[in-house]
Amino acid sequence: MEKIIYYRHDDGSVSSRAILGDDAPAPLPDAVEITESEYQAAAANIDDAVAEHRDALLAVERQQVLADLDALLTAGIPRATAERLAGYDPELHGQEA
Known part of the structure; x- marks a missing residue:
């Protein structure tokens, strides 16, 4: 059986790990376990x-x-x-030049 564990790291990033089997994984250094909804909210904010x-x-x-x-x-x-030298692209920089 696969279990997904979600983490928030000290730097504010988030990650997930898929664990197979029943063995408890070793904790990640500098990370705390969070819920899936906390993970999704943090990932959306990032x-x-x-x-x-x-x-x-x-x-x-x-x-x-x-x-x-x-x-x-x-x-x-x-x-x-001038457009070539400036790197001007009307699709990226607009038509107003």
């Missing part, structure tokens, strides 16, 4: 935090690319060349 961080990084990148593109265009670089 996923949300990762998505928020990713979105923030993409916003900063978008601003930098658009600023670079504007500077290149202001310097008189042809648009196609």
Whole structure:
């Protein structure tokens, strides 16, 4: 029979272990056992935090690319060349450039 044990680690991460048989597993260092619902809630919070961080990084990148593109265009670089040099992609960075 398989039993799944859920853990919260000291760093805030969560994990699970599948255990076969009836033997009690050795405890994980720096982790405490939690319920499945606690595990799911923590994993959802972590996923949300990762998505928020990713979105923030993409916003900063978008601003930098658009600023670079504007500077290149202001310097008189042809648009196609400026877009390539700035790494501009209208699908990623928007059409407003």
